[in-house]
Amino acid sequence: MTQFSTTDHKMMARALQLAEQGLYSTMPNPRVGCIVVQDNEGTPEIVGEGWHIRAGEAHAEIHALKEACSRAKGATVYVTLEPCSHYGRTPPCAEALAEAGVKRVVAAMLDPNPQVAGRGMERLQQAGIQVEHGLMQQQARALNAGFIKRMETGKPFVRCKLAMSLDGRTAMASGESQWITGPEARSDVQRMRARSCAVMTGSGTIQLDDAALTVRPHQLGMTDPSLAAEKQPLRVVLDSALEISPQAKILQQPENTLLITAHPEEYRIKAMRALGAEVLTCPGEMDRVDLVSVMELLGRRECNEVLLECGATLAGAALDAGLVDELVVYMAPVLMGSNARPLLELPLTHMAGKVELEITDMRAIGRDWRITARPRDAHS
Numbered sequence: 436m437t438q439f440s441t442t443d444h445k446m447m448a449r450a451l452q453l454a455e456q457g458l459y460s461t462m463p464n465p466r467v468g469c470i471v472v473q474d475n476e477g478t479p480e481i482v483g484e485g486w487h488i489r490a491g492e493a494h495a496e497i498h499a500l501k502e503a504c505s506r507a508k509g510a511t512v513y514v515t516l517e518p519c520s521h522y523g524r525t526p527p528c529a530e531a532l533a534e535a536g537v538k539r540v541v542a543a544m545l546d547p548n549p550q551v552a553g554r555g556m557e558r559l560q561q562a563g564i565q566v567e568h569g570l571m572q573q574q575a576r577a578l579n580a581g582f583i584k585r586m587e588t589g590k591p592f593v594r595c596k597l598a599m600s601l602d603g604r605t606a607m608a609s610g611e612s613q614w615i616t617g618p619e620a621r622s623d624v625q626r627m628r629a630r631s632c633a634v635m636t637g638s639g640t641i642q643l644d645d646a647a648l649t650v651r652p653h654q655l656g657m658t659d660p661s662l663a664a665e666k667q668p669l670r671v672v673l674d675s676a677l678e679i680s681p682q683a684k685i686l687q688q689p690e691n692t693l694l695i696t697a698h699p700e701e702y703r704i705k706a707m708r709a710l711g712a713e714v715l716t717c718p719g720e721m722d723r724v725d726l727v728s729v730m731e732l733l734g735r736r737e738c739n740e741v742l743l744e745c746g747a748t749l750a751g752a753a754l755d756a757g758l759v760d761e762l763v764v765y766m767a768p769v770l771m772g773s774n775a776r777p778l779l780e781l782p783l784t785h786m787a788g789k790v791e792l793e794i795t796d797m798r799a800i801g802r803d804w805r806i807t808a809r810p811r812d813a814h815s
Protein backbone atom coordinates (compact mmCIF):
# COMPACT_ATOMS: atom_id res chain seq x y z
CA MET A 436 0.00 0.00 0.00
CA THR A 437 1.44 3.32 -1.06
CA GLN A 438 1.87 5.99 1.58
CA PHE A 439 0.57 9.28 0.27
CA SER A 440 1.77 12.63 1.59
CA THR A 441 -0.27 15.56 2.89
CA THR A 442 0.43 17.36 -0.39
CA ASP A 443 -0.89 14.34 -2.29
CA HIS A 444 -4.13 14.45 -0.29
CA LYS A 445 -4.52 18.18 -0.77
CA MET A 446 -4.01 17.89 -4.51
CA MET A 447 -6.39 14.97 -4.93
CA ALA A 448 -9.02 16.87 -2.91
CA ARG A 449 -8.71 19.69 -5.45
CA ALA A 450 -9.05 17.23 -8.35
CA LEU A 451 -12.20 15.81 -6.75
CA GLN A 452 -13.60 19.30 -6.36
CA LEU A 453 -13.03 19.87 -10.08
CA ALA A 454 -14.65 16.55 -10.95
CA GLU A 455 -17.75 17.60 -9.05
CA GLN A 456 -18.24 20.49 -11.48
CA GLY A 457 -19.46 17.85 -13.91
CA LEU A 458 -22.12 16.51 -11.54
CA TYR A 459 -25.00 17.56 -13.80
CA SER A 460 -23.45 17.28 -17.25
CA THR A 461 -21.05 14.38 -17.90
CA MET A 462 -23.63 11.59 -18.15
CA PRO A 463 -23.35 8.85 -19.29
CA ASN A 464 -19.63 9.44 -18.71
CA PRO A 465 -18.12 9.62 -15.22
CA ARG A 466 -17.29 12.89 -13.46
CA VAL A 467 -13.51 13.28 -13.56
CA GLY A 468 -11.14 16.00 -12.41
CA CYS A 469 -7.41 16.37 -13.01
CA ILE A 470 -4.60 18.68 -11.94
CA VAL A 471 -0.99 19.01 -13.05
CA VAL A 472 1.44 19.92 -10.30
CA GLN A 473 4.99 21.17 -10.84
CA ASP A 474 7.59 21.18 -8.11
CA ASN A 475 8.67 24.79 -7.71
CA GLU A 476 11.86 24.45 -5.65
CA GLY A 477 10.18 22.32 -3.06
CA THR A 478 6.81 24.08 -3.18
CA PRO A 479 4.09 22.33 -5.19
CA GLU A 480 2.48 24.60 -7.75
CA ILE A 481 -0.67 23.79 -9.72
CA VAL A 482 0.09 24.54 -13.37
CA GLY A 483 -2.96 22.98 -14.99
CA GLU A 484 -6.54 22.09 -14.02
CA GLY A 485 -9.30 20.39 -15.92
CA TRP A 486 -12.54 18.49 -15.58
CA HIS A 487 -14.68 16.51 -17.95
CA ILE A 488 -17.62 18.64 -19.05
CA ARG A 489 -19.70 16.46 -21.34
CA ALA A 490 -19.59 13.15 -23.19
CA GLY A 491 -17.92 13.27 -26.59
CA GLU A 492 -15.70 16.15 -25.56
CA ALA A 493 -12.16 16.23 -24.13
CA HIS A 494 -11.43 14.31 -20.93
CA ALA A 495 -10.23 16.05 -17.75
CA GLU A 496 -6.56 15.14 -18.37
CA ILE A 497 -6.56 16.82 -21.78
CA HIS A 498 -7.96 20.09 -20.39
CA ALA A 499 -5.38 20.07 -17.58
CA LEU A 500 -2.46 19.26 -19.90
CA LYS A 501 -3.50 22.01 -22.27
CA GLU A 502 -3.48 24.55 -19.47
CA ALA A 503 -0.11 23.32 -18.19
CA CYS A 504 1.39 23.35 -21.68
CA SER A 505 5.20 22.81 -21.56
CA ARG A 506 5.14 22.92 -17.76
CA ALA A 507 3.60 19.43 -17.75
CA LYS A 508 7.10 18.05 -18.39
CA GLY A 509 8.36 16.37 -15.21
CA ALA A 510 5.12 17.17 -13.35
CA THR A 511 2.93 15.05 -11.10
CA VAL A 512 -0.62 14.50 -12.33
CA TYR A 513 -3.54 13.85 -9.95
CA VAL A 514 -6.61 12.39 -11.56
CA THR A 515 -9.76 11.07 -9.90
CA LEU A 516 -10.10 8.09 -12.26
CA GLU A 517 -7.51 5.96 -14.05
CA PRO A 518 -6.60 7.59 -17.39
CA CYS A 519 -8.15 5.82 -20.37
CA SER A 520 -6.01 3.73 -22.71
CA HIS A 521 -8.45 2.99 -25.52
CA TYR A 522 -9.54 4.94 -28.57
CA GLY A 523 -13.11 6.01 -27.88
CA ARG A 524 -14.68 9.20 -29.13
CA THR A 525 -11.41 10.90 -28.09
CA PRO A 526 -7.79 9.60 -28.25
CA PRO A 527 -6.50 7.87 -25.08
CA CYS A 528 -5.38 10.12 -22.22
CA ALA A 529 -2.58 7.71 -21.25
CA GLU A 530 -0.89 8.51 -24.60
CA ALA A 531 -1.33 12.26 -24.09
CA LEU A 532 0.19 12.07 -20.59
CA ALA A 533 3.18 10.08 -21.89
CA GLU A 534 3.70 12.52 -24.74
CA ALA A 535 3.60 15.48 -22.37
CA GLY A 536 6.48 13.91 -20.44
CA VAL A 537 4.90 13.84 -16.98
CA LYS A 538 6.91 12.12 -14.24
CA ARG A 539 4.27 10.67 -11.95
CA VAL A 540 0.53 9.92 -12.18
CA VAL A 541 -1.64 9.40 -9.10
CA ALA A 542 -5.17 8.09 -9.72
CA ALA A 543 -7.83 7.97 -7.00
CA MET A 544 -9.22 4.73 -8.40
CA LEU A 545 -8.80 2.26 -11.26
CA ASP A 546 -11.27 2.10 -14.12
CA PRO A 547 -14.38 0.29 -12.84
CA ASN A 548 -14.85 -1.52 -16.13
CA PRO A 549 -13.32 -4.91 -15.28
CA GLN A 550 -12.26 -5.37 -18.92
CA VAL A 551 -10.01 -2.33 -18.97
CA ALA A 552 -9.12 -1.82 -15.27
CA GLY A 553 -5.39 -1.29 -14.87
CA ARG A 554 -4.64 -0.91 -18.58
CA GLY A 555 -4.24 2.87 -18.44
CA MET A 556 -1.81 2.61 -15.53
CA GLU A 557 0.07 -0.17 -17.34
CA ARG A 558 0.41 1.96 -20.47
CA LEU A 559 1.80 4.85 -18.38
CA GLN A 560 4.25 2.54 -16.64
CA GLN A 561 5.49 1.26 -20.01
CA ALA A 562 6.27 4.89 -20.86
CA GLY A 563 8.48 5.10 -17.77
CA ILE A 564 6.00 7.08 -15.67
CA GLN A 565 5.72 6.39 -11.94
CA VAL A 566 2.11 5.34 -11.21
CA GLU A 567 0.11 5.04 -8.00
CA HIS A 568 -3.57 4.61 -7.22
CA GLY A 569 -6.01 4.39 -4.31
CA LEU A 570 -5.61 7.92 -2.93
CA MET A 571 -9.02 9.13 -1.60
CA GLN A 572 -10.62 6.22 -3.39
CA GLN A 573 -13.75 6.26 -1.24
CA GLN A 574 -14.59 9.86 -2.18
CA ALA A 575 -13.86 9.17 -5.83
CA ARG A 576 -16.17 6.15 -5.83
CA ALA A 577 -18.96 8.11 -4.13
CA LEU A 578 -18.84 10.75 -6.85
CA ASN A 579 -19.45 8.14 -9.54
CA ALA A 580 -21.47 5.50 -7.69
CA GLY A 581 -23.83 5.20 -10.68
CA PHE A 582 -21.17 4.86 -13.36
CA ILE A 583 -19.27 2.34 -11.25
CA LYS A 584 -22.32 0.21 -10.54
CA ARG A 585 -23.30 0.19 -14.22
CA MET A 586 -19.77 -0.84 -15.26
CA GLU A 587 -19.60 -3.57 -12.62
CA THR A 588 -23.14 -4.98 -12.84
CA GLY A 589 -24.85 -3.57 -15.93
CA LYS A 590 -27.52 -1.99 -13.73
CA PRO A 591 -27.89 1.62 -12.57
CA PHE A 592 -27.44 2.91 -9.03
CA VAL A 593 -30.93 3.44 -7.63
CA ARG A 594 -31.61 6.17 -5.14
CA CYS A 595 -35.08 6.09 -3.61
CA LYS A 596 -36.39 9.41 -2.35
CA LEU A 597 -39.14 9.45 0.26
CA ALA A 598 -40.73 12.11 2.46
CA MET A 599 -42.31 11.37 5.80
CA SER A 600 -43.59 12.88 9.01
CA LEU A 601 -41.69 12.46 12.27
CA ASP A 602 -43.91 9.47 12.97
CA GLY A 603 -42.97 7.85 9.67
CA ARG A 604 -46.17 8.53 7.73
CA THR A 605 -46.52 9.84 4.19
CA ALA A 606 -50.21 10.39 3.42
CA MET A 607 -53.57 10.18 5.11
CA ALA A 608 -55.47 6.89 4.93
CA SER A 609 -57.72 8.42 2.25
CA GLY A 610 -54.66 8.90 0.05
CA GLU A 611 -54.85 12.64 0.65
CA SER A 612 -51.33 13.97 0.56
CA GLN A 613 -49.58 17.23 0.04
CA TRP A 614 -46.04 18.50 0.28
CA ILE A 615 -45.04 18.04 3.89
CA THR A 616 -41.44 19.17 3.40
CA GLY A 617 -40.24 22.76 3.08
CA PRO A 618 -38.86 24.63 0.03
CA GLU A 619 -35.22 23.81 0.87
CA ALA A 620 -35.95 20.08 0.77
CA ARG A 621 -37.73 20.53 -2.55
CA SER A 622 -34.68 22.31 -4.02
CA ASP A 623 -32.57 19.46 -2.70
CA VAL A 624 -34.76 17.00 -4.62
CA GLN A 625 -34.23 19.12 -7.73
CA ARG A 626 -30.47 18.67 -7.35
CA MET A 627 -30.95 14.91 -7.03
CA ARG A 628 -33.06 14.86 -10.18
CA ALA A 629 -30.48 16.90 -12.08
CA ARG A 630 -27.64 14.48 -11.30
CA SER A 631 -29.75 11.46 -12.32
CA CYS A 632 -29.94 9.94 -15.80
CA ALA A 633 -33.52 8.87 -15.16
CA VAL A 634 -36.30 9.72 -12.73
CA MET A 635 -38.75 6.90 -12.21
CA THR A 636 -42.22 6.74 -10.72
CA GLY A 637 -45.39 4.65 -10.81
CA SER A 638 -48.69 5.45 -12.47
CA GLY A 639 -50.35 5.72 -9.04
CA THR A 640 -48.13 8.64 -8.09
CA ILE A 641 -48.82 10.32 -11.44
CA GLN A 642 -52.55 9.92 -10.78
CA LEU A 643 -52.26 11.41 -7.29
CA ASP A 644 -49.68 14.18 -7.74
CA ASP A 645 -49.64 14.76 -11.52
CA ALA A 646 -45.93 15.55 -11.28
CA ALA A 647 -44.02 16.58 -14.42
CA LEU A 648 -40.72 15.25 -12.94
CA THR A 649 -38.66 17.84 -14.77
CA VAL A 650 -35.54 19.62 -13.56
CA ARG A 651 -36.04 23.34 -13.01
CA PRO A 652 -32.44 24.62 -13.26
CA HIS A 653 -33.15 27.92 -11.48
CA GLN A 654 -34.07 25.89 -8.38
CA LEU A 655 -30.68 24.19 -8.19
CA GLY A 656 -29.03 27.09 -6.39
CA MET A 657 -26.12 27.25 -8.87
CA THR A 658 -24.51 30.46 -10.03
CA ASP A 659 -24.58 29.12 -13.57
CA PRO A 660 -27.46 26.68 -14.06
CA SER A 661 -26.88 26.42 -17.83
CA LEU A 662 -24.97 23.12 -17.66
CA ALA A 663 -27.76 21.45 -15.70
CA ALA A 664 -30.31 22.93 -18.08
CA GLU A 665 -28.79 21.05 -21.02
CA LYS A 666 -29.81 17.65 -19.77
CA GLN A 667 -33.25 16.67 -18.58
CA PRO A 668 -33.31 13.19 -17.09
CA LEU A 669 -35.29 10.49 -18.84
CA ARG A 670 -38.71 10.29 -17.13
CA VAL A 671 -39.84 6.72 -16.60
CA VAL A 672 -43.36 5.77 -15.55
CA LEU A 673 -44.17 2.18 -14.61
CA ASP A 674 -47.78 1.56 -15.58
CA SER A 675 -48.68 -2.13 -15.81
CA ALA A 676 -52.01 -1.69 -17.67
CA LEU A 677 -51.02 1.62 -19.31
CA GLU A 678 -53.87 3.52 -17.76
CA ILE A 679 -52.13 6.87 -17.44
CA SER A 680 -54.35 9.77 -18.50
CA PRO A 681 -53.44 11.43 -21.79
CA GLN A 682 -53.92 14.71 -19.92
CA ALA A 683 -51.18 13.92 -17.37
CA LYS A 684 -48.60 16.70 -17.06
CA ILE A 685 -45.76 14.32 -17.82
CA LEU A 686 -47.27 13.72 -21.27
CA GLN A 687 -47.55 17.40 -22.07
CA GLN A 688 -43.81 17.31 -22.90
CA PRO A 689 -43.72 13.71 -24.13
CA GLU A 690 -40.16 13.79 -25.49
CA ASN A 691 -37.84 12.05 -23.05
CA THR A 692 -40.75 10.14 -21.51
CA LEU A 693 -40.66 6.36 -21.32
CA LEU A 694 -43.75 4.41 -20.27
CA ILE A 695 -43.04 0.85 -19.19
CA THR A 696 -45.99 -1.46 -19.14
CA ALA A 697 -46.80 -5.14 -18.55
CA HIS A 698 -50.06 -6.15 -20.20
CA PRO A 699 -51.61 -3.17 -21.98
CA GLU A 700 -54.41 -3.11 -24.52
CA GLU A 701 -52.97 -2.47 -27.97
CA TYR A 702 -55.06 0.67 -28.48
CA ARG A 703 -53.59 2.25 -25.34
CA ILE A 704 -50.06 1.74 -26.65
CA LYS A 705 -51.05 3.36 -29.93
CA ALA A 706 -52.61 6.33 -28.16
CA MET A 707 -49.53 6.96 -26.01
CA ARG A 708 -47.18 6.66 -28.97
CA ALA A 709 -49.39 9.08 -30.90
CA LEU A 710 -48.83 11.57 -28.09
CA GLY A 711 -45.08 11.20 -28.59
CA ALA A 712 -44.19 9.02 -25.59
CA GLU A 713 -42.06 5.91 -25.92
CA VAL A 714 -43.75 2.71 -24.75
CA LEU A 715 -41.97 -0.53 -23.85
CA THR A 716 -43.22 -3.76 -22.34
CA CYS A 717 -41.47 -5.56 -19.47
CA PRO A 718 -43.98 -8.13 -18.17
CA GLY A 719 -43.34 -9.79 -14.83
CA GLU A 720 -45.31 -11.88 -12.34
CA MET A 721 -48.92 -11.09 -11.38
CA ASP A 722 -49.37 -8.72 -14.32
CA ARG A 723 -46.83 -6.33 -12.84
CA VAL A 724 -43.88 -4.70 -14.56
CA ASP A 725 -40.71 -6.69 -13.91
CA LEU A 726 -38.44 -4.35 -11.97
CA VAL A 727 -35.22 -6.27 -12.57
CA SER A 728 -35.77 -6.16 -16.36
CA VAL A 729 -36.50 -2.43 -16.10
CA MET A 730 -33.17 -1.81 -14.37
CA GLU A 731 -31.32 -3.94 -16.91
CA LEU A 732 -32.99 -1.97 -19.68
CA LEU A 733 -31.98 1.34 -18.11
CA GLY A 734 -28.44 0.03 -17.70
CA ARG A 735 -28.30 -0.77 -21.42
CA ARG A 736 -29.44 2.78 -22.06
CA GLU A 737 -26.38 3.99 -20.14
CA CYS A 738 -28.32 5.26 -17.13
CA ASN A 739 -25.86 5.68 -14.26
CA GLU A 740 -28.09 7.00 -11.50
CA VAL A 741 -31.84 6.47 -11.28
CA LEU A 742 -33.95 8.49 -8.87
CA LEU A 743 -37.03 6.66 -7.69
CA GLU A 744 -39.69 9.19 -6.70
CA CYS A 745 -42.70 7.07 -6.03
CA GLY A 746 -45.27 5.88 -3.54
CA ALA A 747 -45.01 3.28 -0.81
CA THR A 748 -45.93 0.31 -3.05
CA LEU A 749 -43.28 0.73 -5.75
CA ALA A 750 -40.64 1.81 -3.21
CA GLY A 751 -41.39 -1.28 -1.11
CA ALA A 752 -41.28 -3.59 -4.16
CA ALA A 753 -37.96 -2.12 -5.36
CA LEU A 754 -36.41 -2.47 -1.92
CA ASP A 755 -37.75 -6.00 -1.59
CA ALA A 756 -36.22 -6.91 -4.97
CA GLY A 757 -32.82 -5.69 -3.74
CA LEU A 758 -32.74 -2.93 -6.36
CA VAL A 759 -32.38 0.06 -4.05
CA ASP A 760 -28.83 1.19 -3.37
CA GLU A 761 -29.64 4.25 -1.32
CA LEU A 762 -32.64 5.60 0.57
CA VAL A 763 -32.95 9.36 0.92
CA VAL A 764 -35.65 10.13 3.44
CA TYR A 765 -36.81 13.66 4.23
CA MET A 766 -38.34 13.91 7.67
CA ALA A 767 -40.71 16.82 8.21
CA PRO A 768 -41.42 18.13 11.73
CA VAL A 769 -45.07 17.07 11.73
CA LEU A 770 -47.05 14.17 13.15
CA MET A 771 -49.64 12.56 10.90
CA GLY A 772 -51.16 10.08 13.29
CA SER A 773 -51.72 6.36 13.38
CA ASN A 774 -54.31 6.21 10.61
CA ALA A 775 -51.94 7.67 8.04
CA ARG A 776 -50.06 5.58 5.49
CA PRO A 777 -46.60 4.10 6.11
CA LEU A 778 -43.37 5.07 4.39
CA LEU A 779 -42.99 1.78 2.56
CA GLU A 780 -45.39 -0.99 1.68
CA LEU A 781 -43.31 -3.77 3.16
CA PRO A 782 -45.57 -6.28 4.86
CA LEU A 783 -43.08 -7.96 7.17
CA THR A 784 -44.37 -10.27 9.85
CA HIS A 785 -41.22 -11.41 11.62
CA MET A 786 -38.26 -9.49 12.99
CA ALA A 787 -36.05 -11.86 11.00
CA GLY A 788 -37.30 -10.21 7.82
CA LYS A 789 -36.35 -6.69 8.87
CA VAL A 790 -34.25 -4.68 6.44
CA GLU A 791 -30.98 -3.58 8.00
CA LEU A 792 -29.72 -0.18 7.01
CA GLU A 793 -26.55 1.78 7.46
CA ILE A 794 -27.09 5.51 7.88
CA THR A 795 -24.41 7.27 5.85
CA ASP A 796 -25.49 10.87 6.33
CA MET A 797 -28.00 12.89 8.32
CA ARG A 798 -28.39 16.65 8.14
CA ALA A 799 -30.86 19.50 8.44
CA ILE A 800 -32.24 20.81 5.15
CA GLY A 801 -34.18 23.94 6.06
CA ARG A 802 -36.68 22.91 8.73
CA ASP A 803 -36.62 19.26 7.66
CA TRP A 804 -34.05 16.52 8.21
CA ARG A 805 -32.53 14.42 5.47
CA ILE A 806 -31.45 10.89 6.27
CA THR A 807 -29.36 8.97 3.76
CA ALA A 808 -29.10 5.25 4.31
CA ARG A 809 -28.13 2.18 2.37
CA PRO A 810 -29.41 -1.35 2.74
CA ARG A 811 -26.64 -3.40 4.29
CA ASP A 812 -26.65 -5.89 1.44
CA ALA A 813 -26.49 -3.21 -1.29
CA HIS A 814 -23.77 -3.18 -3.94
CA SER A 815 -21.12 -0.71 -2.82
Ligand SMILES: [Zn+2]
Pocket residue numbers: 494495496518519526527528529
Ligand atom coordinates in the same frame (compact mmCIF):
# COMPACT_ATOMS: atom_id res chain seq x y z
ZN1 LIG B 1 -9.42 9.84 -21.13
